[in-house]
Amino acid sequence: MPYVIGIDLGTSAVKALLLDRSGAVAGEATREYPLFHEHSGWSEQRPDDWVEGTLGAIAELIRSSAIAPETIEGISFSGQMHGLVLLDGEGNPVRNAILWNDTRTTAECREIEQTLGAGLLAITRNPALEGFTLPKILWVRKHEPERFAQAELFLLPKDYVRYRLTGALHMDYSDAAGTLLLDVAGKKWSPDVLASFGLDESFCPPLVESHAQVGTLLPQQAERAGLGAGTKVFAGGADNACGAIGSGILQEGLTMCSIGTSGVILSYEGGSGHDYAGKVHFFNHGKQDAFYAMGVTLAAGYSLSWFKNTFAKVESFDELLAGIELVAPGANGLLFTPYLVGERTPHADSVIRGSFIGIDGSHERKHFARAVMEGITFSLNESVVLFRQAGKTVDTIISIGGGAQNPVWLQMQADIFNADVVALENEQGPGLGAAMLAAYGSGWFESLDACAERFVKRASVYKPQQAAVDAYAGLFHIYQQVYARTRDLNEALRTFRN
Ligand SMILES: Nc1ncnc2c1ncn2[C@@H]1O[C@H](COP(=O)(O)OP(=O)(O)O)[C@@H](O)[C@H]1O
Numbered sequence: 043m044p045y046v047i048g049i050d051l052g053t054s055a056v057k058a059l060l061l062d063r064s065g066a067v068a069g070e071a072t073r074e075y076p077l078f079h080e081h082s083g084w085s086e087q088r089p090d091d092w093v094e095g096t097l098g099a100i101a102e103l104i105r106s107s108a109i110a111p112e113t114i115e116g117i118s119f120s121g122q123m124h125g126l127v128l129l130d131g132e133g134n135p136v137r138n139a140i141l142w143n144d145t146r147t148t149a150e151c152r153e154i155e156q157t158l159g160a161g162l163l164a165i166t167r168n169p170a171l172e173g174f175t176l177p178k179i180l181w182v183r184k185h186e187p188e189r190f191a192q193a194e195l196f197l198l199p200k201d202y203v204r205y206r207l208t209g210a211l212h213m214d215y216s217d218a219a220g221t222l223l224l225d226v227a228g229k230k231w232s233p234d235v236l237a238s239f240g241l242d243e244s245f246c247p248p249l250v251e252s253h254a255q256v257g258t259l260l261p262q263q264a265e266r267a268g269l270g271a272g273t274k275v276f277a278g279g280a281d282n283a284c285g286a287i288g289s290g291i292l293q294e295g296l297t298m299c300s301i302g303t304s305g306v307i308l309s310y311e312g313g314s315g316h317d318y319a320g321k322v323h324f325f326n327h328g329k330q331d332a333f334y335a336m337g338v339t340l341a342a343g344y345s346l347s348w349f350k351n352t353f354a355k356v357e358s359f360d361e362l363l364a365g366i367e368l369v370a371p372g373a374n375g376l377l378f379t380p381y382l383v384g385e386r387t388p389h390a391d392s393v394i395r396g397s398f399i400g401i402d403g404s405h406e407r408k409h410f411a412r413a414v415m416e417g418i419t420f421s422l423n424e425s426v427v428l429f430r431q432a433g434k435t436v437d438t439i440i441s442i443g444g445g446a447q448n449p450v451w452l453q454m455q456a457d458i459f460n461a462d463v464v465a466l467e468n469e470q471g472p473g474l475g476a477a478m479l480a481a482y483g484s485g486w487f488e489s490l491d492a493c494a495e496r497f498v499k500r501a502s503v504y505k506p507q508q509a510a511v512d513a514y515a516g517l518f519h520i521y522q523q524v525y526a527r528t529r530d531l532n533e534a535l536r537t538f539r540n
Pocket residue numbers: 052053054055301302303304342343344345346347359360363443444445446447448451471
């Protein structure tokens with residue numbers, strides 16, 4: 043039986059997933075790695091931690107599944123987006139990677155807006171946001187000129203891992219779209235953007251489709267991973283593009299909700315024509331010549347894991363969330379905004395921080411836990427509202443990510459989004475999408491759509507409950523006021539942050 047491997051290079055961990063030709067999961071393995079927050083708003087990781095984690099996870103996968111390595115036909119990748127890896131002439135990182143949730147680059151964003159003017163949205167289809175890659179490049183050039191002088195090329199996280207495994211330098215369109223250097227509709231590095239910032243095209247890797255084969259494993263890496271040296275390696279895609287593939291978001295009318303470290307509401311776009319004027323992100327899909335629009339909550343799952351790590355460190359998520367179904371919508375008057383690291387959609391703001399509003403002497407930990415989940419979901423609902431305002435029908439949402447593991451949260455999503463929420467049989471999120479790119483790239487299917495028909499299996503549907511829908515509509519109205527009413531307070535508190 044032939045197999046493929048999907049690697050999901052996330053923010054908290056790398057997950058390796060083994061799938062057989064029917065789409066059944068034959069094994070999984072995970073390796074965690076640290077995040078470094080040297081200052082408030084900074085977020086970095088060591089690129090070689092990703093490589094070691096990936097090799098370790100694959101080796102464990104092969105050991106534990108006890109399958110013959112030569113039956114693995116291909117491997118592909120899903121990667122956390124936007125993170126900057128700068129390589130010197132020898133192919134070594136010149137510093138730690140600066141991640142998607144790092145917000146140190148506000149000044150560089152303003153510089154990009156001033157330099158490119160209307161060209162920014164026309165070419166890149168996105169506004170300048172702190173998390174994107176170009177602002178990070180400009181930040182390193184300005185603040186660490188000696189390091190920048192050593193840098194000859196930039197990569198994104200999964201591209202660095204793939205480079206270490208194959209020795210080949212590439213980037214796929216879906217990930218390149220999040221750099222602010224790509225002409226998104228034209229599918230090429232933008233000569234105008236590069237010239238405006240004095241960057242040479244040689245600073246950017248060659249562009250490829252997500253399903254393209256970019257090489258085979260280097261013999262010494264294959265040995266460490268326990269794989270054959272001839273194992274084919276396919277480019278892969280941005281985690282949200284892979285999440286979309288893995289949940290079958292491959293045609294118009296389909297919407298995804300992903301609650302990982304970040305949270306995403308994503309809608310398929312068959313062409314590049316829809317203009318959201320930068321209110322939501324607009325990126326190339328991992329499916330050739332398709333696109334997607336999405337709104338992003340920076341601290342979605344991160345808000346819940348922050349709450350758990352701070353107040354219930356030794357408990358599991360299931361223990362922490364036991365009993366929240368007994369708390370009514372609104373958590374007995376407690377409201378949370380998930381702005382722990384600033385926000386993106388609909389408030390692109392690196393200064394705002396989170397709030398609990400309405401703390402009452404009767405509140406117990408379960409009320410706080412429920413309020414955190416409701417606040418995250420309200421934030422994602424802001425993106426659902428934007429899509430509906432843009433004329434999209436959002437009546438069915440496929441829910442993936444760590445947040446989809448809790449049935450109470452899935453019902454809450456249905457009630458807050460006022461839409462059917464679908465959970466998948468094997469909730470593997472972006473890792474499944476990565477494995478599907480390897481399966482399609484290996485020639486198992488004539489299209490990604492055909493692969494999705496076989497691999498993506500819907501398990502259950504959560505229908506909106508009218509009483510909860512009504513309660514949440516009132517609460518959402520209150521939630522939407524908290525941003526404006528806490529903005530100045532957070533600006534004033536800024537000087538007290540590390
Ligand atoms: N059992 C669970 N119930 C509810 N939420 C969970 C559960 N397990 C994980 N999560 C949430 O999912 C998040 C991790 O999701 P994941 O998709 O693995 O993230 P990433 O790909 O960003 O590393 C955690 O931060 C947590 O908020």
